[in-house]
Amino acid sequence: MKITERTYNKNEVVFFKSTKANFGGLSNMAPGYSLRVNDIIIPSAEALYQACRFPLFPAIQQEIIEQNSPMTAKMKSRKYLQYTRQDWEEVKYSIMYWVLKVKLSQNFDEFSKILINTNSKAIVELSDKDKDWAAVEVEKNLLVGKNALGRLLMQLREEYIHNDNCVECVQPIDIFGFLLYGSEIETVCSPATEFENNLLFDLVQ
Numbered sequence: 001m002k003i004t005e006r007t008y009n010k011n012e013v014v015f016f017k018s019t020k021a022n023f024g025g026l027s028n029m030a031p032g033y034s035l036r037v038n039d040i041i042i043p044s045a046e047a048l049y050q051a052c053r054f055p056l057f058p059a060i061q062q063e064i065i066e067q068n069s070p071m072t073a074k075m076k077s078r079k080y081l082q083y084t085r086q087d088w089e090e091v092k093y094s095i096m097y098w099v100l101k102v103k104l105s106q107n108f109d110e111f112s113k114i115l116i117n118t119n120s121k122a123i124v125e126l127s128d129k130d131k132d133w134a135a136v137e138v139e140k141n142l143l144v145g146k147n148a149l150g151r152l153l154m155q156l157r158e159e160y161i162h163n164d165n166c167v168e169c170v171q172p173i174d175i176f177g178f179l180l181y182g183s184e185i186e187t188v189c190s191p192a193t194e195f196e197n198n199l200l201f202d203l204v205q
Ligand SMILES: Nc1nc(O)c(N)c(N[C@@H]2O[C@H](COP(=O)(O)O)[C@@H](O)[C@H]2O)n1
Pocket: 028, 029, 046, 049, 074, 125, 126, 127, 128, 129, 130, 133, 134, 149
C-alpha cells in the first residue's frame, strides 16, 4: 500500500495529539482500549501493532504485550528493530487497519462514539516530527504529512460508521506469517459476540 503526503488546514480538521485532549482516544497511545486476540489480553492497540512486527519471536511479542503503557510497548519494540519482519514496510498499513478494526470491534461503544463525533471531517494525527503516521505543523495552521493513521481512521469511519456495517468479528489478514506467540492469528470477535457464540456452543454440546 503506497501513501503519499498531503496538506491539511488545521482549522478544518479534527486533530489529535495528546491522549488526554479532545479526540485523544483516536490515538493508539490511548489507555483503556484493551484487546483480546487468540485468548491473549493485550493492553493497547499500540502493543498489538508493535507485536505484529515480530511474528517469529514470541518472546519479544510477549515482552511488548506485557507493557501496560502503550508508549513503553513502542519503546520495547525499538530494542529489537533488527528482528522486524522483512516485508514490514509493505504490510504495516494493512496490519494497522486490522488493529483498528479489532479496537473498534472490542471497544465499540467508546470508540465508535469518538469516530461519530468527528462527523465527516478529515482526521489528522498531529506530531512534532512524524510525517509518516501523522502530519507536522510546518507553518501556522498548515499540516503536512502522510497522516497514515488519520487516513486509516477515516477509512474505518466510512466502512463501519457511515455505512452502518457490522464489526462484530474481524478476520485475520491474508499475509504470510500473521502469528501471535507462534500460532496463526484467528478471527477476533466482540466480547458480546464471543459470549453468544459460547452460549450456542454449550447448547449444542
Ligand atoms: N510516539 C509517537 N510520537 C508521534 O509523534 C507519533 N506520530 C506516534 N505515532 C504512533 O506510533 C506508531 C507507529 O510506530 P512505528 O514508528 O511504526 O513503530 C503508530 O501507532 C503511530 O500512531 N508515536
